[in-house]
Amino acid sequence: MLKLTNVKKTFNPGSVNEKRALTGVNLELEEGDFVTVIGGNGAGKSTLLNMVSGVYPLDSGVIELGGVDVSRLSEPARAKYLGRVFQDPMMGTAADMQIDENLALARRRGKHRGLAWGISAAEKKEYPELLATLGLGLETRMTAKVGLLSGGQRQALTLLMATLTNPKLLLLDEHTAALDPKTAAKVLELTDKIVSERGLTTLMVTHNMNDAIRLGNRLIMMHNGNVIYDVRSEEKKRLTVSGLLQKFEEVSGGELANDRMLLS
Ligand SMILES: Nc1ncnc2c1ncn2[C@@H]1O[C@H](COP(=O)(O)OP(=O)(O)O)[C@@H](O)[C@H]1O
Ligand SMILES: [Mg+2]
CATH class of the missing domain: 3.40.50.300 (P-loop containing nucleotide triphosphate hydrolases)
Known part of the structure; x- marks a missing residue:
């Protein structure tokens, strides 16, 4: 590999x-x-x-x-x-964007389509399920800005984003x-x-x-x-x-x- x-x-x-x-x-x-x-x-x-x-x-x-x-x-x-996660929790995510928007960007990584078309209904169902697997309660905070999360929550989200597209x-x-x-x-x-x-x-x-x-x-x-x-x-x-x-x-x-x- x-x-x-x-x-x-x-x-x-x-x-x-x-x-x-x-x-x-x-x-x-x-x-x-x-x-x-x-x-x-x-x-x-x-x-x-x-x-x-x-x-x-x-x-x-x-x-x-x-x-x-x-x-x-x-x-x-x-x-x-590649999926990458660094030491600094600030690096892998966009602080000014919502949790669901960060995930949607990770989903579109390497593709040409950006967020202009919005987050699909399928994604709105998928993301809370994914976040729930972290066991950090983030699934109820889909529209919270990532900058509000703790370092650990942010690093867990970065990990999820880094592995979203296998x-x-x-x-x-x-x-x-x-x-x-x-x-x-x-x-x-x-x-x-x-x-x-x-x-x-x-x-x-x-x-x-x-x-x-x-x-x-x-x-x-x-x-x-x-x-x-x-x-x-x-x-x-x-x-x-x-x-x-x-x-x-x-x-x-x-x-x-x-x-x-x-x-x-
Ligand atoms: N961008 C860089 N410019 C100059 N020297 C660097 C750079 N990145 C790493 N080094 C040097 O290369 C060596 C290996 O660094 P690094 O790979 O960061 O080590 P480690 O992660 O094992 O601690 C070190 O001596 C470091 O100072
Ligand atoms: Mg090092």
Whole structure:
């Protein structure tokens, strides 16, 4: 479903600020893979997701989505294949628009028709049912402006919007990190439910090692711009946090420098 071949990205090449963010990543995701991504600060996790979504042009390498080479496609051109949720709850939704309007925009993503034709009767029936699955009471607030919602409600809505059109690939970049622990747990539970029920191919960056072990069928660890550990299925189920830390030291030759990870 996703295939990266020797993907490289250096920021500010040739300057004092030169940073080799991805150093030749090879990664292949099967359809339905739910991959958790961990690694220290600056390991290249966000850059990996940004390269897949076309935020930055590739230096070299190939990115294929569902067998299609998207390496040269622009970010908007790739958007129809992807669902994305970022750390910041403000980013995925339009604050000045109503909940139903946000969902309707997500429904029309990658299509030419905008909201000018209005929200259809079918959608007016569908959206409350969808929102009810979140268990946050949003189904009774269809015409509320999204800016009035809490961070957690907004992130749950973003998740729903990102997965509304069953994307080929779902990219989650620490999407619960800005939420309080209880809300974060709730949004994570929703994530697991949506991803599992629909078998969505997913890359989820998290700084919580317990979550990384508990969720998904595969875990990758990044360090210095590359994947240094890739574990799946039964072997992944047997992982522990201390085992993971030990693995990190083994493969990176140093200790994990990520306070948030170690404290979680
Ligand atoms: N837009 C950018 N411009 C310059 N450097 C960047 C940019 N994005 C990321 N970097 C650098 O690339 C490296 C990897 O960053 P990032 O992928 O954000 O790491 P992570 O998400 O694993 O913490 C870091 O050294 C970071 O400073
Ligand atoms: Mg990051």
